[in-house]
Amino acid sequence: MKSLTYIQPEGGAIPELEVPLSKSVANRWLILEAIFPKHIVKKQLSEAADTRILREALESESTDIDLGAAGTAMRFATAFFSAKPGAVTYLYGTDRMHERPIQPLVKALRSLGAEIRYEGKEGFPPLRIYGRHLRGGEVYIPADMSSQFISALMLVAPATQDGLLINRTSKTVSQPYIDMTTAVLQQAGITVEEDDNRIHVHGKPSGVVEMPSEGDWSAAAAFVAWTAVSGQSITVKGLSNESIQGDAMLIEWAEELGVEGEWVDGNWLLNRTHIPEEDLHLDLLDHPDLAQSIIMAAFAQGRGGKVTGLNTLRIKETDRINALVECIRMLGGETTDTGGALYWSPTESLNFNGATFKTYEDHRMAMALAPLAALHDITIDDETVVVKSFPKFWEEMKKVGLTLS
Ligand SMILES: O=C(O)C1=C[C@@H](OP(=O)(O)O)[C@@H](O)[C@H](O)C1
Numbered sequence: 083m084k085s086l087t088y089i090q091p092e093g094g095a096i097p098e099l100e101v102p103l104s105k106s107v108a109n110r111w112l113i114l115e116a117i118f119p120k121h122i123v124k125k126q127l128s129e130a131a132d133t134r135i136l137r138e139a140l141e142s143e144s145t146d147i148d149l150g151a152a153g154t155a156m157r158f159a160t161a162f163f164s165a166k167p168g169a170v171t172y173l174y175g176t177d178r179m180h181e182r183p184i185q186p187l188v189k190a191l192r193s194l195g196a197e198i199r200y201e202g203k204e205g206f207p208p209l210r211i212y213g214r215h216l217r218g219g220e221v222y223i224p225a226d227m228s229s230q231f232i233s234a235l236m237l238v239a240p241a242t243q244d245g246l247l248i249n250r251t252s253k254t255v256s257q258p259y260i261d262m263t264t265a266v267l268q269q270a271g272i273t274v275e276e277d278d279n280r281i282h283v284h285g286k287p288s289g290v291v292e293m294p295s296e297g298d299w300s301a302a303a304a305f306v307a308w309t310a311v312s313g314q315s316i317t318v319k320g321l322s323n324e325s326i327q328g329d330a331m332l333i334e335w336a337e338e339l340g341v342e343g344e345w346v347d348g349n350w351l352l353n354r355t356h357i358p359e360e361d362l363h364l365d366l367l368d369h370p371d372l373a374q375s376i377i378m379a380a381f382a383q384g385r386g387g388k389v390t391g392l393n394t395l396r397i398k399e400t401d402r403i404n405a406l407v408e409c410i411r412m413l414g415g416e417t418t419d420t421g422g423a424l425y426w427s428p429t430e431s432l433n434f435n436g437a438t439f440k441t442y443e444d445h446r447m448a449m450a451l452a453p454l455a456a457l458h459d460i461t462i463d464d465e466t467v468v469v470k471s472f473p474k475f476w477e478e479m480k481k482v483g484l485t486l487s
């Protein structure tokens with residue numbers, strides 16, 4: 083349990099905060115490196131726990147592998163170990179991981195010859211995997227639950243003899259993450275061709291590639307939210323406006339929170355120009371990881387909102403829609419959710435009644451709560467959850483004057 087207190091630093095200097103490296107980018111390269119160690123050379127990796135967990139899993143000599151709360155790592159490792167002939171691997175994680183579905187991926191891998199057994203509940207980890215040479219060719223998979231299943235297939239496609247022709251059988255969620263996988267595969271020299279609902283991945287890397295890394299745009303959402311709520315200008319270091327991450331959409335969406343971003347000497351300078359009077363209207367189907375920071379910031383600005391495309395939030399580190407609803411209600415807001423949408427009414431004065439906010443074992447919930455401290459001291463139950471994607475988050479926030487005690 084920690085109290086968050088904000089005292090604006092004296093002097094006019096604009097604080098400089100740094101984002102971590104993207105775990106999503108790193109996790110893709112780690113799978114390719116494990117398949118093609120002679121062609122991919124490790125470089126600087128993201129410091130996120132989820133990347134460390136995947137790296138250790140891929141390097142492990144043990145047959146039992148704990149993937150903790152790292153969902154992408156679980157999905158990618160399932161595909162990787164299915165395609166590793168001779169390996170027998172037991173993959174497990176936190177209790178929450180055992181509630182996060184994996185059936186569409188398992189079904190698709192089985193259709194390619196994989197042998198995977200459910201060791202707990204049917205359709206969920208833990209899994210026991212008997213590695214095989216996977217057949218290449220056509221594979222069918224629904225795309226409306228998680229894009230990670232499709233990225234997992236794309237990443238192991240080059241380990242099959244002729245590659246994979248992946249057919250998506252339903253509407254796609256989180257499409258920019260599939261685009262990120264395409265970009266990484268192409269950077270590695272592998273061919274990806276897409277038309278309509280089909281993705282054809284074939285070929286092998288030819289040269290040697292040093293793993294590129296990028297600053298994490300999803301993490302930057304917490305900084306935009308800070309400026310939006312506190313009005314404090316900050317400089318964000320470590321980002322590039324030429325990114326393969328879909329969440330670089332923040333460059334446009336910062337304005338939705340009245341924040342203007344400007345590139346100065348390669349850094350992203352954020353200034354709040356105004357608090358928009360109108361309700362927030364956004365569709366977040368392509369950008370699920372931005373949802374909590376953007377929604378909490380707009381609510382803390384006293385605005386109402388209607389945000390759609392939140393379909394996948396229920397099966398992430400926590401049921402994130404439920405977590406948002408609980409926080410908004412605790413602060414005196416009125417909110418309803420239907421399916422993948424969340425509506426809330428403008429609330430002028432928030433009710434900080436001394437209650438402790440839960441972080442729901444979810445890094446993004448902890449980071450989305452931080453800007454509330456610009457309005458009032460708050461207490462959160464577990465600040466350590468940020469390690470999943472951004473271990474130095476609180477250290478960076480100290481620079482704006484936010485302290486934990
Ligand atoms: O491929 C990836 O790196 C990710 C895909 C997204 O998941 P879904 O496709 O399940 O929405 C995202 O939420 C997650 O944090 C990272």
Ligand SMILES: C=C(OP(=O)(O)O)C(=O)O
Nearest residue numbers: 151152153154155371398
């Ligand atoms: C959903 C996330 O990660 P994962 O699915 O990899 O656990 C996230 O980082 O917000």
